[in-house]
Amino acid sequence: MPALDKNSARSDLKEFIVKAFLFGNKNQTFADSDSFMDKGIVDSTGILELTSFIEKKYGIAIEDEEMVPDNLDSINNLVGFIARKLG
Amino acid sequence: MDFNKNSLKIDAAQVSNQLAGLILNQVGGVLKKTGAVVGISGGIDSSVVAALCTKALGPDKVLGVMMPEKESSDESEALARKLGKKFGFETIKENITEGLSGLGCYRERNEAIKQVFPEFNESWKCKIVIPTNILEKKTFNVFSLCIENDAGEKKTKRMPPSAYLQIVAASNFKQRLRMTTLYYHAEKRNWAVAGTGNKDEHEQGFFVKYGDGGADLKPIGHLFKIQVFQLAEYLGVPKEIINRTPTTDTYSAEVTQEEFFFGLDFYRMDMLWHALETNIPAAKAAKVLGLSVEQVETGYANIRRKILATEYLRMEPLMANK
Secondary structure, three states, rough: OOOOOOOHHHHHHHHHHHHHHHOOOOOOOOOOOOOOOOOOOOOHHHHHHHHHHHHHHHHHOOOOHHHOOOHHOOHHHHHHHHHHHHO | OOOOOOOOOOOOHHHHHHHHHHHHHHHHHHOOOEEEEEOOOOOOOOHHHHHHHHHHOOOHHEEEEEEOOOOOOOOHHHHHHHHHHHHHEEEHHHHOHHHHHHHHHHEEEEEEEHHHHOOHEEEEHHEEEEEOOOOOOOOOOOOEEEEEEEOOEEEEEEEEHHHHHHHHHHHHHHHHHHHHHHHHHHHHOOOOEEEEOOOOHHHHOOOOOOOOOOEEEOOOOOHHHHHHHHHHHHHHOOOOOOOOOOOOOOOOOOOHHHHHHHHHOOOHHHHHHHHHOOOHHHHHHHHOOOOOOHHHHHHHHHHHHHHHHOOOOOOOOOOOOO
């Protein structure tokens, strides 16, 4: 499996989050380290949507025990998690 | 502020009297109604509200409405009847199965279940659950679908968002039809609908907007679940009701409120939440509750997330001029 292009993943994930949860409003900024839950960007239904997107986009299966904030709750955590899954 | 194992202990006699006075004033003085209708499920919350309404208004001014459907537990009706007998108010039964069928509740829900488990048969049972042990690790409040076939074999799987949303939306017909039924009986008597949600349900969003959340007054909406238990003991709610495991009466498979929503037993949930609300440092709460500091911080974060994620449920319709 090819290694993850982290910059490209960062950009793709941000684009998905802005489109899916922020009505495409790119002015509503958030840092790569910001917690989606604390910032109120993604709720628990949103996490399901995010998980589905990642599984399809990167061809990985996310196990229930991997559904934790350390893996999914910020752009940095997501990129790190996907890289580990693909690595 | 002091925080100890008895921090949520109430003077049940005093609180009952205060609430009875408040109900009398709200129903008659504020709402200008002459009685109260309560949906009774045989659970502790509705039993306490019915008992308080009876204390406030008298048994002749209280109606308990049982609203079972084909997936309800038989035990609910027997306990609800026992409650009515104990406090002397009238009870009636409205079976809502036909109404739910007409609305497509079962059909729409089962169709969504089959997206996740194509083998699902309509005679099987189902429920949705969240991961329990929320103190053990930082976790999202993500629901999974659990099905149980006729032989009792269970399967659980995380749901795609479309299936999850459809199952919840279809299941919510149950609470909304119950609300509609309660208002029918209230309006024809010029009475009010007394809601039965407690603080845990109201503030963490464990209710259906305009379903069980739809009521004219919510006498126990500010009380923690463990305080509702104290009131129940004082008011003389039958023991079988007090000792019954709280359930949602929403899914065909037996599901406790703990596994469905709260992910924690009520004592620890309520005490943690009280500690969080009163700014008790995690180290102090940990000591009192026999938990690690990390567990308390994880619990605090989980409660905060639930409150934040369910704000929409508590909002009034948004007006253009406000």
